[in-house]
Amino acid sequence: MCCLLFLSSSVYADSIELKDVEHDLTGVIDVRAGYADTIDSYLEGGLGKFGADNGAQIALSQLGLNYHIQWGDAWSSRIVANGYVDGINNGLGITEALIRYRDIPSESGIRLDVQFGLMYPKISLENVATAWASPYTLNYSTLNSWLAEEVRHIGLSTTIESLGKYRQSEHDFSLTAEAFMFNDTTGAMLAWHGWTQTSRQTLVQETLPIAAIPAMETGGMLEAQAANSDPFTELDDRIGGHVLAKWTWRNKGSVQAGYYDNNANTLIVKQGQYVWLTQFGHVGTKWRLPYGISLIGQFMQGSTLMTNTEGYPVVDNDFQSGYILLSKRWSQHRVNIRVEDFSVTDNDSTPYDNNNEDGQSLTLAYQYQLDRPWFIQFEYNLIDSNRPARAYLNESIDLVEQQWQLSSRYFF
Incomplete structure (x- = not known):
């Protein structure tokens, strides 16, 4: 809230003092019918991998x-809000709010x-449309779905x-250093429900429900854990960091590599x-073939790692995720x-x-452009995963999940 008040007051003050202020409101409306x-x-x-329950949905x-x-030429600010009405977890709230200086x-x-x-940390090559939407698929990759859920922060990002x-020369180079806080529970949801595939971005006021596994019950090693995880809380007053190096070959593609550490x-x-x-x-690349x-590949x-107050490792996980996306556009298709x-x-x-978890996913999407801002898209998602924790909820350890979606997306 302090950050938002700071941004609002700064924008208001400068809008009074300067004559060359430009205001711009853009957005996206995405209405879908689907079956999962x-x-x-x-x-x-x-422990389902999609943002939808079993059966048909309109959302x-x-x-x-x-x-x-x-x-002016260098100063700007941006506030991004997102809302959802899907019958599961309806909401409206802020997802990004920042002030920016970019000189000539x-x-x-x-x-x-x-x-x-x-x-967001500067990682995603997929979510580059308005309000962090993806212009390619309706559901983000598992990698970017995790970023959307709990890898965000309040911080300072500096790029040269x-x-x-x-x-x-046709070659551009950049180096980014980010320092941040308010991300101390990052990793909790990846541990307790694993990788997911969705298009939902956690709102700044939201908390995230945790599966009721036996370790959370009275007498279990995780009984002190709250029923919901707060992804944007600050508990240890320590500053984390993220560095990113990027090379761009103009009109051909780019390659980037980075390292993230929340220093918790x-x-x-x-x-x-x-x-x-x-x-x-x-690591990631975006290339024209x-x-x-x-x-696009990432x-x-x-x-x-999560420990008790004596330092005993209660949850200690390694993780990985990667995707390759191929996109072909012609005329309105x-x-x-x-x-x-x-x-x-x-x-x-x-x-x-x-x-423990292991899985693979396939996404097929077809998009038709009705006019400049309006798109109709059909998408099929398939996830084949093995997760032993599903047995705690009397579900199959090995599970194949499928989803069909028809979307009308309007950008303005």
């Missing part, structure tokens, strides 16, 4: 609003880009860019919220194919809390 062959959704504390899957203000490049092509506020056109103190627990130490490396085909590998592989490896000995 699955079990109880992770959004309700189940407002995203109402995204992006309010942008530009004053120097004669040698060096440019500084600084952002402060509630933001070297633009090749000032050096008569796992000896702290407050009101049922444990601090998780989460670290991961990631022959015949007008675009390729891979993430890391670990997450677009076809997308995405394949994924994901896993969680449980390294601790906590009874009745098996977090």
Whole structure:
């Protein structure tokens, strides 16, 4: 709230003093009809991989609003809100809010880009449309679904860019350093429901339900854990970091690599919220292939640790997820194919809390553009996964889940 008040007051003050202020409101409305062959959704504390329950659904899957203000050549601010009406977890709230300074490049092509506020780490190559939507598929990849759920923070991001056109070169380079807080429970949901595939971004005021596994019951090692995880809380007053290096070959593609560490103190627990130490490396590429085909690929590998106040490892997991997406666009048509592989490896000995998981996913999507801002899209999602913890809820350990979706998306 303090961050939002700071942004609002800054924008208001400058809008009075400066004449060259530009206001811009953009958004997306995504209405879907679908059918899922699955079990109880992770959004309700189940271990289903989709954001939908078993059966048919009609939903407002995203109402995204992006309010942008530009004053002068360098200063701007952005507030993003998202809303959902799906019968499971309806809501409306802020998902991003930041102020930005991006100066004019120097004669040698060096440019500084600084952002402060509630933001995503600079990782996703998939979610590049309005309000962090994906222009490719309705459901995000498992990697980016996790970012949407619990990998966000309040922090400061500083990027130094070297633009090749000032050096008569086709190659751009950038280096980003991010410092952040309010992310101490990052890793909890990845441990307790595993990788998911959805298009839902957690709202800043939301908490996330945890599956009622035996270790959470009275007498279990996790009985002190709250029934819901708060993904944007600050418990240990420590600053985490993320670094990213990126190379772009203009009109051909880009490659990036980064490392994330929330630098958490796992000896702290407050009101049922444990601090998780989460670290991961990631790489990604976006490339133009022959015949007008675009390729996007990302891979993430890391670990997450939660201990009791004496330092005993209660949850100790390694994890990884990767996807390759191929997209072909012609005239008013677009076809997308995405394949994924994901896993969680449980390294601790906590009874009745098996977090092991292994799975693969296939997504097929067809998009038709009715006019410039209006798209009709059909999508099929298939997830084949093995998760022993489903036995705690009397569900199949090995499960094949499917989802069919028909969407009308309007960007404005």
